[in-house]
Every structure is written in structure tokens, then in C-alpha cells.
Amino acid sequence: MACPAAALLLPLLLGFLAPARATDPYAFFDWDVSYVTRSPLGVPQKVIAINKEFPGPVVNVTTNYNVAVNVLNSLDEPLLITWDGIQQRKNCWQDGVLGTNCPIPPGWNWTYNFQVKDQIGSFFYFPPLSMQRAAGGFGGITVNNRAVISVPFDTPDGDIRLFIGDWYKKNHTDLRKMLDDGKELGMPDGVLMNGKGPYRYNDSLVPAGIEYETIDVEPGKTYRFRVHNVGISTSLNLRIQGHNMAMVETEGSYTMKQNFTNLDIHVGQSYSFLVTMDQNASSDYYIVASARFVNESLWTRVTGVAILHYSNSKGKASGPLPDPPNDEYDKTFSMNQARSIRMNVTTGAARPNPQGSFHYGQINVTQVYKLRNMPPVTINGKKRTTLNGISYSPPATPLRLADLYDKKEVYTLDFPTMPSDGPPVIGSSVINSTYKNFMEIVFQNNDTKVQTYHIDGYAFWVVGNGLR
Ligand SMILES: *[C@@H]1O[C@H](CO)[C@@H](O)[C@H](O)[C@H]1NC(C)=O
Ligand SMILES: *[C@@H]1O[C@H](CO)[C@@H](O)[C@H](O)[C@H]1NC(C)=O
Ligand SMILES: *[C@@H]1O[C@H](CO)[C@@H](O)[C@H](O)[C@H]1NC(C)=O
Ligand SMILES: *[C@@H]1O[C@H](CO)[C@@H](O)[C@H](O)[C@H]1NC(C)=O
Ligand SMILES: *[C@@H]1O[C@H](CO)[C@@H](O)[C@H](O)[C@H]1NC(C)=O
Ligand SMILES: *[C@@H]1O[C@H](CO)[C@@H](O)[C@H](O)[C@H]1NC(C)=O
Ligand SMILES: *[C@@H]1O[C@H](CO)[C@@H](O)[C@H](O)[C@H]1NC(C)=O
Ligand SMILES: *[C@@H]1O[C@H](CO)[C@@H](O)[C@H](O)[C@H]1NC(C)=O
Ligand SMILES: *[C@@H]1O[C@H](CO)[C@@H](O)[C@H](O)[C@H]1NC(C)=O
Ligand SMILES: *[C@@H]1O[C@H](CO)[C@@H](O)[C@H](O)[C@H]1NC(C)=O
Ligand SMILES: *[C@@H]1O[C@H](CO)[C@@H](O)[C@H](O)[C@H]1NC(C)=O
Numbered sequence: 001m002a003c004p005a006a007a008l009l010l011p012l013l014l015g016f017l018a019p020a021r022a023t024d025p026y027a028f029f030d031w032d033v034s035y036v037t038r039s040p041l042g043v044p045q046k047v048i049a050i051n052k053e054f055p056g057p058v059v060n061v062t063t064n065y066n067v068a069v070n071v072l073n074s075l076d077e078p079l080l081i082t083w084d085g086i087q088q089r090k091n092c093w094q095d096g097v098l099g100t101n102c103p104i105p106p107g108w109n110w111t112y113n114f115q116v117k118d119q120i121g122s123f124f125y126f127p128p129l130s131m132q133r134a135a136g137g138f139g140g141i142t143v144n145n146r147a148v149i150s151v152p153f154d155t156p157d158g159d160i161r162l163f164i165g166d167w168y169k170k171n172h173t174d175l176r177k178m179l180d181d182g183k184e185l186g187m188p189d190g191v192l193m194n195g196k197g198p199y200r201y202n203d204s205l206v207p208a209g210i211e212y213e214t215i216d217v218e219p220g221k222t223y224r225f226r227v228h229n230v231g232i233s234t235s236l237n238l239r240i241q242g243h244n245m246a247m248v249e250t251e252g253s254y255t256m257k258q259n260f261t262n263l264d265i266h267v268g269q270s271y272s273f274l275v276t277m278d279q280n281a282s283s284d285y286y287i288v289a290s291a292r293f294v295n296e297s298l299w300t301r302v303t304g305v306a307i308l309h310y311s312n313s314k315g316k317a318s319g320p321l322p323d324p325p326n327d328e329y330d331k332t333f334s335m336n337q338a339r340s341i342r343m344n345v346t347t348g349a350a351r352p353n354p355q356g357s358f359h360y361g362q363i364n365v366t367q368v369y370k371l372r373n374m375p376p377v378t379i380n381g382k383k384r385t386t387l388n389g390i391s392y393s394p395p396a397t398p399l400r401l402a403d404l405y406d407k408k409e410v411y412t413l414d415f416p417t418m419p420s421d422g423p424p425v426i427g428s429s430v431i432n433s434t435y436k437n438f439m440e441i442v443f444q445n446n447d448t449k450v451q452t453y454h455i456d457g458y459a460f461w462v463v464g465n466g467l468r
Contacts, residue, residue, distance in 0.1 A: 081137070086141065095456050098129065156224040164227065187294075213306035215309065237292050240285060243276075248274055287305070
């Protein structure tokens with residue numbers, strides 16, 4: 001199987017922007033994170049809710065806002081919340097990942113304080129520890145343009161959030177146990193849309209009585225759909241029956257407006273689309289998220305289906321779902337879709353100067369890392385994945401605490417710049433990077449599955465991707 005590789009440029013540039021001014025507005029949130037019982041696929045299970053909401057509430061703020069989120073952990077295990085895509089420029093203690101933040105113990109609360117400095121766009125948060133994301137705990141982050149900077153398209157008539165993601169009927173503690181026992185998770189049981197199971201588009205595939213998502217719209221209006229793949233591992237193809245999806249933004253950058261009839265959205269990715277309700281409403285329309293790069297005849301049960309309902313709709317959606325791309329096992333179509341996305345370099349975003357005024361083609365790269373992941377291996381009886389032969393093990397003393405108390409023995413700074421062919425090992429090996437430098441990272445996927453990386457706390461630009 002061909003092997004997709006992607007190169008990224010990562011600025012290790014934490015200090016080039018003006019420090020936070022006390023005058024930037026504050027937004028405060030109080031969250032109680034707890035289990036609630038839901039049956040998205042017809043089986044009651046405990047899911048992670050925020051203030052009893054699943055998915056959680058949207059953090060709706062504007063460029064440069066200071067955000068304070070007081071998180072009370074009402075679960076029975078430690079919790080972290082990470083803010084995907086939010087750059088931790090001035091305060092790298094607040095990104096909610098193991099090593100820089102200590103987990104919040106059950107029954108305790110902790111207030112995350114961060115600033116959405118020089119950012120715009122659509123992001124999401126999720127609990128990164130212990131497979132908790134398989135139980136929910138996610139929600140949207142919207143960073144609006146400041147009023148003085150125009151958005152490169154007409155103001156939409158409404159804003160619609162869509163979380164899509166694979167889902168297991170087993171709960172996250174059972175899933176975790178499977179991995180710890182050295183087992184594969186296997187095929188998910190379905191795809192949820194906004195925490196709900198599929199519309200019953202086919203009586204033999206979808207059982208009766210499942211609650212599905214309905215998106216209510218007005219004919220003739222244009223809505224901004226903010227879509228996030230919040231799943232565990234499944235790439236999903238998104239399409240809205242009979243409608244064009246005009247992509248305008250991805251993860252904090254406005255893109256050149258481009259129509260898609262369907263788009264592959266990989267785990268962790270976020271996109272904004274403008275969708276105009278320009279059809280005749282002879283019936284409702286399907287919104288579909290179906291699994292990619294899998295044998296579809298086996299995976300037909302793993303399809304998310306929601307309903308787009310015009311206020312003047314004349315009936316229920318029926319008949320077959322709109323077709324997925326006809327390219328089973330050929331990743332070229334998907335790669336070409338990804339390659340066609342271009343940043344709009346003439347529009348302002350967080351700042352009035354255009355996004356393109358930062359000439360990343362002229363950046364002097366000072367460090368290059370080639371990171372190769374391999375198919376999971378069993379080490380000490382557990383399923384583990386490796387990067388350059390190393391499976392990371394978080395040290396008992398978190399990295400930042402080790403730095404604070406100058407405990408050099410806690411971790412090593414010897415992460416290899418190139419893949420090695422040695423036997424896989426477990427280690428607390430960390431990349432040694434230099435403040436204010438730019439790093440180029442080449443990801444090489446030696447597995448047979450699509451991989452996604454969460455480069456926490458940093459901005460990066462994809463400078464190329466391809467098949468080997
Ligand atoms: C998950 O399910 C198992 C039984 O399969 C149960 O023992 C465990 O308490 C459940 N965990 C949660 C968080 O619901
Ligand atoms: C989010 O905030 C913006 C700016 O304050 C406001 O215009 C918009 O209505 C808010 N959206 C939601 C969904 O609350
Ligand atoms: C915990 O919550 C209380 C009540 O909202 C608040 O006063 C306190 O500052 C919070 N503690 C932390 C560490 O965030
Ligand atoms: C790019 O941004 C400019 C400035 O806001 C806007 O006028 C133009 O329509 C955008 N181009 C595309 C293709 O989206
Ligand atoms: C429902 O799905 C099954 C299995 O894929 C298929 O054989 C059948 O034709 C479908 N029914 C309809 C009404 O589409
Ligand atoms: C996208 O499709 C719409 C019709 O839905 C059309 O009016 C528009 O010109 C197309 N935009 C682009 C950039 O192709
Ligand atoms: C509505 O559009 C559909 C699909 O384009 C078409 O098949 C149907 O005949 C149209 N119905 C009416 C009442 O115009
Ligand atoms: C997909 O799975 C079906 C059922 O097991 C099998 O018959 C078919 O050969 C598989 N297709 C491919 C391309 O592997
Ligand atoms: C890269 O290095 C060259 C030569 O030292 C220098 O002229 C240029 O300004 C540097 N580029 C950036 C973006 O710093
Ligand atoms: C980390 O990199 C810096 C700068 O290149 C270097 O001075 C230092 O020795 C390195 N540390 C280790 C432990 O390799
Ligand atoms: C993985 O790496 C091995 C050895 O370097 C190579 O032979 C193989 O083709 C690679 N497989 C994939 C899927 O990239």
C-alpha cells in the first residue's frame with residue numbers, strides 16, 4: 001500500500017507578538033464535567049458531558065480574548081481538556097496535555113487561562129487522556145474576527161456546528177482495557193453526528209428508535225457549517241445531498257473559496273463550509289459521513305446520517321444515500337482534495353495585514369525531523385505505536401515540573417531526527433528544539449491506516465504532501 005507522507009513547517013516562535021494587554025476582554029466559563037447516560041446507537045452507555053451537554057458548549061470568543069475556563073472534574077478518573085488549534089504563545093502551562101499540565105483529580109477543579117492571541121477560526125476541545133475522547137467531552141471553539149477586520153465572504157445567515165466521529169458501543173474504560181490487553185479495537189459500531197446516531201435511511205442497517213440529528217434551515221439562506229472530525233481513528237467522507245459545500249476556512253486560516261460535493265475529513269480536522277439552501281425542498285436531504293479507506297461492504301453500518309430540513313420541506317428523506325467517491329483503496333482522490341486547499345493570501349484574518357504577508361517560503365528552517373510511525377506493536381503485553389522506534393511513556397514527574405526543579409534525569413533530550421530500524425523501545429525521549437527557530441517535520445506513515453497528528457500549542461503550515 002502506498003504511504004502518504006506530509007511535511008510541516010513548525011515555527012518555534014513564541015515571542016514575536018506583542019504581549020497580552022490587560023485591556024483585551026475576558027470570557028469566563030464554568031464547566032462541570034460529568035458522566036451522563038445516552039444511547040446514541042441504541043445501547044445505554046455513560047458519555048462525558050459538560051454541564052450535562054453532549055457535545056459540550058461552544059466557546060465563542062473573538063481574536064485576542066482572554067479565556068478562563070473553570071473545569072470541575074466530576075468524573076471518577078483524572079481529566080485534562082486540550083484546546084486543539086489554540087496556540088499557547090504566552091502561557092504553555094495551559095494547553096491541557098500530559099507533561100505540561102497535571103491532570104485534574106476527580107472532585108477537583110482547575111481554571112485554564114489562555115489568550116486566543118492573533119487567532120481566528122473554528123477549533124474544538126477534547127479530553128486527551130485515557131481514551132476519554134471515545135466517550136465525548138468535546139465541543140467547539142469559535143474565534144471570531146474583530147469587528148475592524150472584514151471576513152472574506154458575506155455574513156452567513158446562520159452558524160451550524162457539526163461534530164462527526166466514529167463511535168463504539170463499548171465505553172472508554174473497556175476500550176482502554178482492550179488496548180492494555182494487547183487487543184485491537186476493531187471496527188467501530190457507528191458514526192455519530194452531534195452525539196446522535198444515524199437517521200434510519202435503511203431499515204435493515206439501522207435499528208428503529210435511534211435519535212438522529214436534524215438541522216433546520218430556511219430556503220434561500222446561506223449557513224456556515226463548522227465541521228470537526230472528533231473520532232478516534234476513522235477518516236470520514238462528508239457530503240450533503242444535492243448541495244455544494246463551499247470551503248472557506250480550515251483550522252484558523254481562510255482558504256480560497258472552493259466548492260466540494262464531498263470532502264474527506266480526517267480525525268482532528270476542522271473545516272468551515274458555506275452551504276446555500278438552493279434546492280426545491282421536495283423532501284429533506286441527507287447529511288452523510290461515511291468511513292473511508294475501508295471495505296465498504298463490511299463497513300456499511302458505520303455511516304453517520306443526519307437530516308437537513310428546510311422549513312418548507314415536503315417530506316422525509318428516503319432512498320439511497322448520495323454515493324461516496326468511487327475510489328476504494330485509491331488514496332489519490334483524497335490526497336488531491338487535500339492538495340487543492342489554498343490559503344487566501346490576500347485577506348486579513350486576526351490582523352489587518354493579509355494572511356499571506358508572512359512569507360513562509362522564505363523561512364530559514366533550522367531543524368528537520370523525519371518522524372516515521374509503524375503499525376502498532378506489542379511491548380510488555382500492551383498495544384503501542386512508535387515514532388522513530390520509540391513509544392513515548394510519560395514520566396512520573398511531568399516534563400515542566402522536571403524543568404522547574406532541574407531534574408534532568410526525568411527525561412532524555414535525544415529524540416532521533418531520523419527513523420531507525422532498531423527494535424521498538426519505550427522511552428521518555430523529547431525533541432530538543434530551539435526557541436524562535438523554525439522546524440520542518442516530515443511525517444512518514446509506515447502503517448496501513450491514515451494517521452493524524454495533534455501538534456499541540458503550535459501553528460504550522462502544511463508545505464507538501466504526497467504518496468511514496
Ligand atoms: C464500562 O463498562 C464496564 C462493563 O462493560 C463497567 O464495568 C464500567 O464501569 C463502565 N465504565 C464506565 C465509565 O461507564
Ligand atoms: C458568537 O459571538 C459573536 C460575536 O460576539 C456573535 O455575533 C454570535 O452571535 C455568537 N454566536 C453564537 C452561536 O453564540
Ligand atoms: C475552583 O472553583 C471555585 C468556585 O468556582 C473557584 O473560586 C476557584 O478559583 C477554582 N479553583 C481553581 C484552582 O480553579
Ligand atoms: C480572498 O480574500 C479576498 C479579500 O477578503 C476576497 O475578496 C476574495 O474573494 C477571497 N478569494 C477567494 C477565492 O475566496
Ligand atoms: C439496505 O442495506 C442492505 C445491506 O447493505 C441492502 O442490501 C439493501 O438493498 C438496502 N435497502 C434499501 C432499501 O436500500
Ligand atoms: C460554487 O457553486 C455555486 C452554486 O452552488 C456557484 O454559484 C459558485 O459559483 C461556485 N463557486 C465556485 C468557487 O466554484
Ligand atoms: C426537485 O428537485 C429534484 C432533484 O433535482 C427533482 O428530481 C424534482 O423533480 C424537483 N421537484 C420539483 C417539484 O421541482
Ligand atoms: C470486501 O469484503 C467482502 C466481504 O467480506 C469481500 O467479499 C470483498 O472481497 C472485500 N473487497 C475487497 C476489495 O477486499
Ligand atoms: C534567512 O536567512 C537569510 C540569510 O541569512 C536572511 O537574509 C533572511 O532574512 C532570513 N529569512 C528570514 C525569514 O529570517
Ligand atoms: C539542545 O540543543 C541546544 C541548542 O542546539 C544545545 O545547546 C544543547 O546541548 C542540546 N541539549 C541536549 C541535551 O542535547
Ligand atoms: C515500511 O517500511 C519498510 C522498511 O523500511 C518498507 O519496506 C515498507 O515498504 C514500508 N511500508 C509502508 C506501508 O510504507
